[in-house]
Amino acid sequence: MSTLTVNADSVLAIEIGSINTRAVLFDVVENRYRFLGAGNALTTAGAPFHDIMAGVREAISQLEQATGRTLIGVDDRLILPVQADGSGVDRCVATMSAGAPMRVVAVGLLEDVSAQSAQNLANTTYAQVVEVLSLNDRRSTAARLDAVLRARPDVIIMAGGAEGGASRSVMKLVEAVGLACYVTPKEQRPPVLFAGNQSLAKPIRDELAAYASVYIAPNIRPAIETEQLLAAQTQLAEVYRQNRKRHIAGVDVIESWTNGHLLSSAMTFGRTIRFIGNEYAKTRKGVLGVDVGGSNTTLAAAFGDNLKLHVNARLGIGENLPGLLAHSAVDEIIRWSHMELSEETVRDFIYNKAAYPASLPVTNEELALEHLLTSQIIQVALKKIMRSFPSEAFRAGAGLLPWFEPIIASGSVLTQAPSRGQTAMTLLNALQPTGVTTLALDQNNLAPMIGAASSVAPILTVQALDATNFINLGTVISPIGQAQPGVPILRVRVMFNDGSETTHDIKYGALDIINLPAGQSATLHLHPLHRFDVGMGGAGRSGSVKVIGGMLGLIIDARGRPINLPADPGRRRDLIKKWHWTLGAA
Amino acid sequence: MYAPIRQIIPIAYIQRKRLLPVPGKVTVRQGGKVIATDAVAEAILEPEHILYDLARGLGVPEDEVEKYIQRKPDMEVEEGDVLAGPVGITRRVVRATRAGRVVLTAGGHLLLQVKSQVFTLRAGMSGVVTELHPDRGVTIETTGGLVQGVWGNGRLGVGQLSIVAQSPDEELTPARLDMSMRLAVLLGGACSNPEVLRLAEELPLRGLILASMSAALIPQALKMRCPVIVLDGFGRLPMNPVAYQLLSTSERNEVSINAEPWNHLTGNRPEVILSVPAGARPLETPDVERFQKGDLVRVVRQPFHGKIGELTSTPALSSLANGIVAPAAWVAFEDHQKMILPLTNLEVLK
Numbered sequence: 001m002s003t004l005t006v007n008a009d010s011v012l013a014i015e016i017g018s019i020n021t022r023a024v025l026f027d028v029v030e031n032r033y034r035f036l037g038a039g040n041a042l043t044t045a046g047a048p049f050h051d052i053m054a055g056v057r058e059a060i061s062q063l064e065q066a067t068g069r070t071l072i073g074v075d076d077r078l079i080l081p082v083q084a085d086g087s088g089v090d091r092c093v094a095t096m097s098a099g100a101p102m103r104v105v106a107v108g109l110l111e112d113v114s115a116q117s118a119q120n121l122a123n124t125t126y127a128q129v130v131e132v133l134s135l136n137d138r139r140s141t142a143a144r145l146d147a148v149l150r151a152r153p154d155v156i157i158m159a160g161g162a163e164g165g166a167s168r169s170v171m172k173l174v175e176a177v178g179l180a181c182y183v184t185p186k187e188q189r190p191p192v193l194f195a196g197n198q199s200l201a202k203p204i205r206d207e208l209a210a211y212a213s214v215y216i217a218p219n220i221r222p223a224i225e226t227e228q229l230l231a232a233q234t235q236l237a238e239v240y241r242q243n244r245k246r247h248i249a250g251v252d253v254i255e256s257w258t259n260g261h262l263l264s265s266a267m268t269f270g271r272t273i274r275f276i277g278n279e280y281a282k283t284r285k286g287v288l289g290v291d292v293g294g295s296n297t298t299l300a301a302a303f304g305d306n307l308k309l310h311v312n313a314r315l316g317i318g319e320n321l322p323g324l325l326a327h328s329a330v331d332e333i334i335r336w337s338h339m340e341l342s343e344e345t346v347r348d349f350i351y352n353k354a355a356y357p358a359s360l361p362v363t364n365e366e367l368a369l370e371h372l373l374t375s376q377i378i379q380v381a382l383k384k385i386m387r388s389f390p391s392e393a394f395r396a397g398a399g400l401l402p403w404f405e406p407i408i409a410s411g412s413v414l415t416q417a418p419s420r421g422q423t424a425m426t427l428l429n430a431l432q433p434t435g436v437t438t439l440a441l442d443q444n445n446l447a448p449m450i451g452a453a454s455s456v457a458p459i460l461t462v463q464a465l466d467a468t469n470f471i472n473l474g475t476v477i478s479p480i481g482q483a484q485p486g487v488p489i490l491r492v493r494v495m496f497n498d499g500s501e502t503t504h505d506i507k508y509g510a511l512d513i514i515n516l517p518a519g520q521s522a523t524l525h526l527h528p529l530h531r532f533d534v535g536m537g538g539a540g541r542s543g544s545v546k547v548i549g550g551m552l553g554l555i556i557d558a559r560g561r562p563i564n565l566p567a568d569p570g571r572r573r574d575l576i577k578k579w580h581w582t583l584g585a586a
Numbered sequence: 587m588y589a590p591i592r593q594i595i596p597i598a599y600i601q602r603k604r605l606l607p608v609p610g611k612v613t614v615r616q617g618g619k620v621i622a623t624d625a626v627a628e629a630i631l632e633p634e635h636i637l638y639d640l641a642r643g644l645g646v647p648e649d650e651v652e653k654y655i656q657r658k659p660d661m662e663v664e665e666g667d668v669l670a671g672p673v674g675i676t677r678r679v680v681r682a683t684r685a686g687r688v689v690l691t692a693g694g695h696l697l698l699q700v701k702s703q704v705f706t707l708r709a710g711m712s713g714v715v716t717e718l719h720p721d722r723g724v725t726i727e728t729t730g731g732l733v734q735g736v737w738g739n740g741r742l743g744v745g746q747l748s749i750v751a752q753s754p755d756e757e758l759t760p761a762r763l764d765m766s767m768r769l770a771v772l773l774g775g776a777c778s779n780p781e782v783l784r785l786a787e788e789l790p791l792r793g794l795i796l797a798s799m800s801a802a803l804i805p806q807a808l809k810m811r812c813p814v815i816v817l818d819g820f821g822r823l824p825m826n827p828v829a830y831q832l833l834s835t836s837e838r839n840e841v842s843i844n845a846e847p848w849n850h851l852t853g854n855r856p857e858v859i860l861s862v863p864a865g866a867r868p869l870e871t872p873d874v875e876r877f878q879k880g881d882l883v884r885v886v887r888q889p890f891h892g893k894i895g896e897l898t899s900t901p902a903l904s905s906l907a908n909g910i911v912a913p914a915a916w917v918a919f920e921d922h923q924k925m926i927l928p929l930t931n932l933e934v935l936k
Contacts, residue, residue, distance in 0.1 A: 042588060042930075047853020048873040049588075058588070100851060142637040142697070149633045152608065179697065183635075183689055185609050319850060347801040348821035355736045355819065355848065356886040358930040360912055366888055367908045418909025 277302025
């Protein structure tokens with residue numbers, strides 16, 4: 001446990017999501033930062049308010065009621081810093097995901113190299129790539145110009161040229177971009193973010209500065225085999241901030257409260273995951289974060305200091321839910337249900353939910369359906385981010401999720417579920433973790449705000465990442481290998497702190513719970529059979545691991561990877577029902 | 587908590603901004619009267635350009651091109667017009683291959699914006715143009731009956747209302763459509779049969795107002811020219827009684843349908859506007875209000891999806907039937923059923 005050695009500031013963190021706006025207060029209690037309370041309101045970026053401040057003030061007002069602290073003064077302004085009477089806060093940080101995604105034109109030399117990197121950079125924020133220009137497309141300069149104009153971009157991201165590499169070809173592409181900026185009416189000209197060969201930064205600025213705001217970022221593709229997105233994200237964050245300021249009323253007020261530090265929620269979520277990644281670097285496993293929102297789904301994976309961040313800007317459990325149908329067939333979604341559902345029911349549900357994105361499931365059936373769709377959303381998002389995982393990440397086999405410790409889940413749909421078993425079931429089916437991992441739930445949806453706070457109160461980030469905010473759902477053990485259902489594949493010996501022991505023989509295909517009360521530690525000795533791999537250094541290798549019991553105890557997921565569901569619908573539903581029952585998700 | 591408001595109003599004062607997605611030209615004057623299908627502004631959404639390499643075309647060095655250019659920026663040209671030249675004894679010229687407007691001449695090149703197909707922005711409702719937004723569009727105002735929906739196929743139309751649905755929960759079947767409905771706006775109930783949409787297009791109808799529609803029909807509806815508006819949701823849902831009462835008593839009334847998709851950010855949503863007698867006095871309707879006991883609410887999700895009830899308790903944080911904790915209130919329905927429902931699943935009817 002870290003203790004404070006400096007004067008600590010109270011911090012108000014605000015997150016303006018696509019559906020909800022949340023205000024959270026952190027302050028030091030007994031020498032340690034604590035989460036004191038939260039206020040929640042519907043986001044008011046859209047009609048009829050068209051100003052985020054109505055929602056922000058409502059959320060803060062709720063927070064004031066919850067904490068008994070006055071934060072807004074009689075002049076309707078945030079009281080900064082804390083006053084002698086205890087009102088106000090010392091610092092304010094804010095993150096945002098509300099608003100339409102930025103329309104991006106990605107430009108690069110080669111379609112699957114620098115142009116792909118430009119797209120990958122766009123995918124680290126709330127953006128939608130609407131056009132890609134590269135030398136591969138063979139269009140004339142005029143055709144490229146028209147393509148950019150028709151795309152009506154909010155930003156043009158240009159990459160290309162390894163350091164010390166190509167320059168003429170890059171400048172050829174700049175020609176179309178420059179023409180597009182020139183032809184576009186002045187007030188609608190998109191900014192250009194150049195993240196390519198740094199020797200071209202000045203010529204590009206000279207060429208474009210008269211017609212566009214030019215941002216220069218470090219080369220995201222310094223060598224053909226190397227992609228480095230992280231450094232350019234700072235400039236992209238600035239573009240995002242300016243874009244929100246231009247399109248959403250009230251952002252300027254938040255800017256004044258935060259000293260101009262409004263950040264995208266995805267970026268700060270990634271920051272938190274990266275921070276945890278550094279903390280867990282000694283495990284040689286990555287850390288995975290999943291945040292399912294109403295309009296977006298963000299996945300972040302940290303392998304030590306190396307962060308992979310992917311925002312799915314048109315895939316969420318609210319307004320963008322129909323976007324799921326572009327990736328998944330309805331029958332594929334239904335296959336994972338323990339209920340008998342028709343395609344029509346699911347399709348109607350998707351469109352009704354999209355019409356009223358803030359609506360909540362009231363019945364168990366609707367709750368199950370919402371989790372079914374959430375699981376599918378995560379699967380789609382996972383496939384996309386997995387392409388960017390480093391090849392050296394430890395994993396038991398091609399196409400399988402690398403070893404992660406822990407896996408952190410955020411987002412109301414997961415955190416609001418009345419049964420933790422339901423949340424665990426959704427995550428297990430979607431992610432299909434391997435080896436030994438811990439499922440942690442960001443129960444107050446703090447991860448983006450903690451990441452935002454790291455720039456003003458780093459110690460807060462350290463101390464907020466504790467078990468009161470991130471609850472341990474359970475340690476999951478997932479042996480990897482092939483066997484016939486019912487064949488014993490793993491022997492688990494649990495050595496409890498009181499000296500007692502239990503032994504469990506795990507059969508292939510089973511999903512089991514071993515009772516280990518929350519917070520209680522135990523040592524597991526894992527002895528895989530038939531050359532199954534439990535992440536102890538190779539197939540068939542045994543080993544011991546110290547674990548702490550979660551809300552659900554220890555979860556043994558021996559269903560195989562990938563999970564193969566029975567073809568017969570009745571048998572399949574019975575089996576899934578059994579799994580739900582085991583985890584208490586039914 | 588702020589309450590989303592669903593407007594179903596017999597006589598409302600309606601003001602709508604109609605704006606182009608890109609700058610263009612406003613084609614109506616302030617104070618002018620329009621009907622839903624009238625053009626109010628136009629713009630080029632799909633610009634097309636041609637870049638002429640004049641230096642190469644004329645066979646002269648880049649830095650000499652300037653003196654041969656015949657058409658300067660902003661000048662209109664017709665197909666075949668000389669853009670630059672003549673040069674030399676052979677009197678070489680570069681001609682416009684399409685009609686358009688010169689955008690730029692520089693570096694030995696000329697950029698021509700070709701005359702392209704124009705996108706026309708239509709009024710979307712009958713009324714009076716009360717404000718012009720230069721290069722972008724107009725504000726239109728009217729007094730009329732207003733029924734907002736949840737989904738539209740992006741089309742708009744005007745016509746006389748013809749009532750087919752004899753009750754709010756009636757299924758619209760192909761057998762109910764006949765030639766007498768040609769060019770009418772039809773009030774149907776629930777629709778799950780693709781044949782209904784095919785016939786609506788074939789007759790043709792000027793509009794189709796549905797209580798609900800199977801979501802599987804969305805791709806077909808999006809391809810139709812006839813505007814289709816869904817008032818209550820997807821699946822098989824009855825029309826909410828307030829909307830049904832208003833629409834079913836307006837047979838032969840002229841109605842405008844603007845079936846634009848619901849955009850939660852802009853607030854634009856599909857709606858039906860009924861004409862009312864001149865001089866009718868509109869009711870005052872707030873844009874925003876908070877949920878309070880006594881509100882007439884419509885449920886937007888199962889259970890009770892589409893039903894209308896009354897808020898009988900003060901909203902408070904409560905545990906729902908499945909254990910989720912959320913701001914909620916008791917809602918009493920006409921059939922004496924009561925249930926605690928989250929506020930997010932309700933909209934206030936005005």
